[in-house]
Amino acid sequence: MRQVEPNKLITVFGGSGFIGRYVVQLLAQKGYRVRVAVRRPNLALYLKPLGDVGQIQLFQANIRDAVSCRAALEGADGVVNLVGILHEGGAQRFASVQAAGAGLIAKLAGEAGIQRFVHVSAIGADEESASEYARTKALGEEAVLKAVPTATILRPSIVFGPEDDFFNRFAAMARLSPVLPLIGGGTTRFQPIYVKDVASAILAALENEEARGKIYELGGPEVFSFKELMERMLEEIRRKRVLVTLPFGLAKLMGRVAGLLPNPPLTADQVELLKRDNVVSDEAREEERTLAALGVPATGLDSVLSTYLYRFRRTGQFERREA
Template sequence: MAKLVTIFGGSGFLGRQVARQMASRGWRVRVAVRRPDEALFTRTYGAVGQVVPVLCNIRDEASVRLAMSDADAVVNCVNIHGREGKSNFQNVFVEGAEHIARLSKEMGVAQVVHVSGIGVDASSDSEYIAGKAKGEAAVLELRPDAVVLRPSVMFGIGDQFYNRFAAMALLGPVMPIVGGKTKLQPVSVNDVALAAANAAECKAEPGIYELGGPDVLTVREVVAQTLAAIVRRRLVVNLPFWIARIGSGVFGVASMLTGGIVKNPLNRDQLALLSQDNVVAEGAKSFADLGIEPIAAEMVLDEYLWRFRPSGQYEEIKRSAKNLRAL
């Protein structure tokens, strides 16, 4: 019988790509999510019955145990950006990761892959950054044979990175940003999924891998790249962090008072992430150690940012038509 992998958070931005990878390699895939009825699309990633969404709440130990039963490998892709009901950074990033690591050891799961992030720091004032660090530490304490992947900010169809900047560009001629000089190393979600799938198949040595794309860009350069892809001109204004913190606080209060109707465009933890460079550290294990050559964002932006162009999918046709000469 084909091997079985349980992917926690398998319907998310990264998780669904890991599910695709594992299914294409002939594995049976169990997609462990809180709302399996909203993850039915993952069943199309393989043959009939090969990919199955199952109910699992990472906060609940019994739920995790059931989702992991008979698994040969587990991949933890669960991620949240703020409090979601009863879920928070402590019980998801730390306690949830500990559940997976401890139960995988107890149940004899051969391989554990844990997805964290570049720049994690247990002493950080950011609950997000500190939670990520404590989670991977808990995993490595219980499963020193685990593979921990620390991707930089990920891009790809459906991302919340380039898509977000492109959407901001539609709001007016002035485009305010924060952390314009902060360096990032955008990485393809497909490359990270490839790394996770290889690790699940025991094709990676245990340890921590920092995953970044081929280009190191400032936030301002990323915005310029986005504007070029959507064929728009905007006046980009870099706001000081102290102004951004005030604005974030105001929107945070408004969001709380309106029950989430008013959204906070940039919360405290996102500001903390933007205040530090997010690049692969010198000497760290990386894609090179996994035999993977990552692709640059500019290679794929046109595939999904075209909808933000003035004429959408017809922008290229219109530009070409301008070069036609009348007979």
């Protein structure tokens, strides 16, 4: 296995997001120079102390603008694309960000002769899906591999960690509401993966020639139903709440209304996603296209949740567990 030599330059698109901050820190720890391409560099200054002086560079770029993206790729030895959205708003549309945007970055990288390209997609990416999120994820993968055939695609299940948008969101809801919804009965299955494991997988994909041109599905060591995840979250924040089944039809109607809000708690498109399990496929396991195949040991949910969900307990970290 030939590795990309440390001190090489890696451009990370979307490096200021949840997964991005861990990717940037890990790359810096391994000796790479990191160029973080983001729309608003002034909001990503917290990344600078994650490396040595001058090791992490913030660069203004918009994936809808070829000129800024081409400049962000200049002199780069590798590229990581983390740009994605959970819901649409303003100029941020699924098609422009996850399909056209990913394709533009890959096209420019291909023209620059960059062979090391890691694109983070999602389990469930499918051109035939009823969810636009899933469809555009699949279109983005196709565009990336067309422009850079040596690119590596990573499809994680839901990602958890201190800044996640899953457990934090529902824990915040549980702090205010006596009831939590189980969309579709809460039977949808997930395989939560720790954010630091995703970052390690990205590093492995960059450095491992055997990963070139492959699509990996990433999941943690355990599979949970949506209901089990809610129960586990409530146990951790030490609150009792009623879990009420919300049929898909009603949930989709509520999602359409909530989708009009600036930061919707639920959208109709997300309801469509919940109709399919979000776990590593049998094909990926059989063909060794998993986290383990990249040499990354999976971190269990229980060892991490308590490190950040304690803040949702009634008295925070000082909350005592009842006998």
